[in-house]
Amino acid sequence: MKYKKIVCAVGIVWFSHAAYADSYIQSTLSTLPQFNTALLNNGISLYGVADVGINYQxxxxKTLWQTQSGGVHTSQFGFFGREDLGGGLKAEFNLESGFELNNGSLQTSQTIFDxxxxxxxxxxxxGALRxxxxxxxxxxxxxxxxxxVVTNSVxxxxxxxxxQTRRGIGYNADLGPGSSQVLVRESNAVSWTTPRVGGFGATFLYAFNGTQGVSPYASNQGVVASWTNASLYLATxxxxVWSxxxxxxxxxxxxxxxxYGVAAIYDVGTFVLSAAFNQVAPNLAGNGIARSYMLGGTLPFGPHALRASIVYRDTSGVRDSxxxxxxxxxxxxxxGYDYNLSKRTGLYTRAGFIRNYGIxxxxxxxxxxxTQPGSTAPEQGTTPLTVSLGMYHKF
Structure with missing residues (x-):
């Protein structure tokens, strides 16, 4: 299973849906060149982030010390292009590649713009068609x-x-065969994002599976709708998703x-509070259902920022071996704690754990x-822990 590297790609949608000067998230995203709407009107721009740290797990x-890329932002570079066609219509493209800063390798093998x-x-x-x-x-x-992010985020x-199961690591693999999750990105996809009217907006997406003889034709079809004002953002x-x-x-x-999912973000600039709920229900008799509940908060002050999140995942209908x-x-x-040396460069530290109960x-x-002695089955009741100290630079 290939994990998708995750960071700020949602920023483009956030900008189109919640561009308020007093938003902490808005001000943070605006320091990322690919999300700076004043970056270009016509032409092509190069942008990226270099992020690496020392990580303990x-x-x-068993313990592990290592250097690790992407503790806050996935290390990446990209090209964004735009041409003003007149009448409010613009042609756009985006090519973006993730890489591992600690060793220089591509994030996804044999795929440049992953x-x-x-x-x-x-x-x-x-609106926008892509x-x-x-x-x-x-x-x-x-x-x-x-x-x-795919590193320091529970x-x-x-x-x-x-x-993790006997067969390896998979999305919601404890729920039964064919259980999956919404990927952060999809290939072969067509999307339309509506203009925001009266605070309301939506994005619709259809991704083809691209495999001959496999029905249905879609690998993912979805919609996210949201409403926002100067401080509150609500989304459902x-x-x-087909396996x-x-x-x-x-x-x-x-x-x-x-x-299914719902989320709320309250951002007044001086602090940010958030909550989210997500449910995964495989449509197969005998499979279980997973639900997750998240609370989070960010407290920025001067060049500093304190962050915290707590997540609880529960299941029903799950059976043991x-x-x-x-x-x-x-x-x-x-x-987490961040210290901004400038708008483009920062230091950070992260610490977190997951406590597993039952199976x-x-x-x-x-x-x-x-794994259990003489078996490929993972140990039960484990508590994986991670601690990181690192630095990033945006360009």
Whole structure:
């Protein structure tokens, strides 16, 4: 399973839907060159982020020290282009690549532009149409104070359902065959984002699976609708995600996952509070259901910022390896501190853990859980922990 690297791609939608000068999230995103709307009117711009830190991890009595890329922002570079066609219509494209700053490798093997690869049209009257690899129609990533990075975020791993089983690590793999999750990005996708009217707006997305003979044609179809004023942002999302063909009691088939979510962000500049709920319900008899609940907060003061999030994941209908109903839940906590040396450069520290209960086996920060002696099954009741200290620079 390939985890999608996650950071600020939601910023473009956030800007179109909540551009208020007193917003802390707005001011933070505006320091990222790709989201600075004044960056260009015609032409092509290069942008990126370089982020690396020293990371410590511990789980099941085993420890790991390493350098790690992307503690706050995924290390990335990209090209954004825009041409004013007149009459409020603009042609746009975005090519964006993630990389590992600690060793220089591509984030996704043999894929240069793994984060964004699309072309489209935008209009002040009709909204924005995009075709290609792009972010999905889901809840805003900044409901999580840590931006759902793939390293230091319990929301990414716990609410995302990164579960380790005998067969490896998969999205919500404890729920049964074909269980999945909304990916951060989808290839072969077409999306339309409406203009915002009276505070309301929406994004619709349809992604083709691109595989001959596999029904249905979609891999994901979803919609996220939101409303915002000067300080409050409310969003709700519904996605249908189809798995690759898997073996079930009825034979090999794709499984549709119905995924619902709601989020609220209260941002007055001097502090940010957020809450979110997400439910994953595979449409297959015998599979379980997962629900996650998140609370978060950010307290900026001068060049400093304190961050915290707490996530609880619970399930129903889950069974153990012997087919018996089992308890399967987990609690995650992440704390953080940022010190901004400038608008483009900052230092950070992060610390967090996930406490697994019952048969739960959610991982944190990409490190697999230890396995039971003589088995590929993960140890139960583990508490993976991660601590990071790092630096980033935006260009």
């Amino acid at each position: 511990s789980v099941g009595g 984060r964004e690869s699309w072309v489209g049209l935008s209009s002040t009257t009709w 075709v290609g690899r792009q972010t999905t129609a889901n809840l805003p990533e900044f409901a999580d104070p840590f931006g759902e 929301v990414t791993w716990l609410a995302g359902g990164a579960v 999302a519904y996605n249908q 690759a063909p898997v073996a079930t009691a009825s034979g090999k088939q794709t499984v549709r996952n119905d995924i 012997a087919g018996r109903p089992a308890k399967d839940s987990a609690l995650g906590v992440m704390l 739960s086996s959610v991982i944190l920060n990409g490190t697999p859980l230890p």
